[in-house]
Amino acid sequence: MLAAFPASYRDLLLRQQSDVDALLAHSAHIDVSMPALRSYYAAHRAGFATTCLSVIVVSSKAQALSLASQIAAGASFASLANADSLEAHATNPGGSVGCFPVDSSLPSELASVVDGVRSGPVSSPVSYQGDWLLFKVDSRTSPSFDQAVASEVRSQLLSGLSGSIQTMERRLIDHASVTVDSRYGRWRGAAGLAAHSNILVPPTGPPARFVPNAAANRAPVGSSS
Numbered sequence: 001m002l003a004a005f006p007a008s009y010r011d012l013l014l015r016q017q018s019d020v021d022a023l024l025a026h027s028a029h030i031d032v033s034m035p036a037l038r039s040y041y042a043a044h045r046a047g048f049a050t051t052c053l054s055v056i057v058v059s060s061k062a063q064a065l066s067l068a069s070q071i072a073a074g075a076s077f078a079s080l081a082n083a084d085s086l087e088a089h090a091t092n093p094g095g096s097v098g099c100f101p102v103d104s105s106l107p108s109e110l111a112s113v114v115d116g117v118r119s120g121p122v123s124s125p126v127s128y129q130g131d132w133l134l135f136k137v138d139s140r141t142s143p144s145f146d147q148a149v150a151s152e153v154r155s156q157l158l159s160g161l162s163g164s165i166q167t168m169e170r171r172l173i174d175h176a177s178v179t180v181d182s183r184y185g186r187w188r189g190a191a192g193l194a195a196h197s198n199i200l201v202p203p204t205g206p207p208a209r210f211v212p213n214a215a216a217n218r219a220p221v222g223s224s225s
Contacts, residue, residue: 046115048143049102051100055133056085057087061125063132064125068134077094077122099139109128119137119138182203184202186200
């Protein structure tokens with residue numbers, strides 16, 4: 001998709017993202033040098049793994065246990081998924097739900113189960129939102145640091161720090177000394193930012209007596225300007 005944009009615009013987006021990353025890293029005192037990124041990747045390699053997953057969803061634990069026993073005895077997971085899963089439809093034949101990084105794509109209670117399942121065997125029945133699930137890991141691949149790309153490692157390292165930017169922005173605005181020509185409005189400052197309103201309040205319009213045909217400019221009753 002980005003390839004459709006001019007190179008100058010792509011460069012602008014990269015510079016903006018680099019600036020945000022640098023600000024986040026500085027505010028949280030996080031080292032994002034290449035050696036630091038490699039160390040983070042080595043310690044969190046499982047978080048970058050891609051898991052190809054299949055699932056069977058049934059309404060009772062008894063049925064889930066029965067299906068798990070059949071699979072352990074040699075029955076086809078895919079065939080049982082097609083025949084018995086509540087989620088069986090054309091978009092996920094055989095119970096396949098695709099390939100993705102588990103830790104960032106599934107709820108934590110399910111991700112912890114899938115992380116503990118070896119490739120091949122079926123999981124124990126898992127209760128989730130009123131249903132019972134059986135997971136099967138079809139494959140799991142862990143990219144090298146070069147395959148993961150440093151930018152992806154950096155994004156994961158800095159994830160969850162966006163609040164730091166907002167806190168810093170409020171602090172800077174709160175201590176900023178801003179003078180606004182009264183013709184253009186007044187400065188509301190951090191109070192406006194905290195209230196999610198304009199930090200620069202525009203001036204009121206001129207008295208109606210100075211506006212030609214003021215009645216024609218008045219919004220109809222029930223409408224919003």
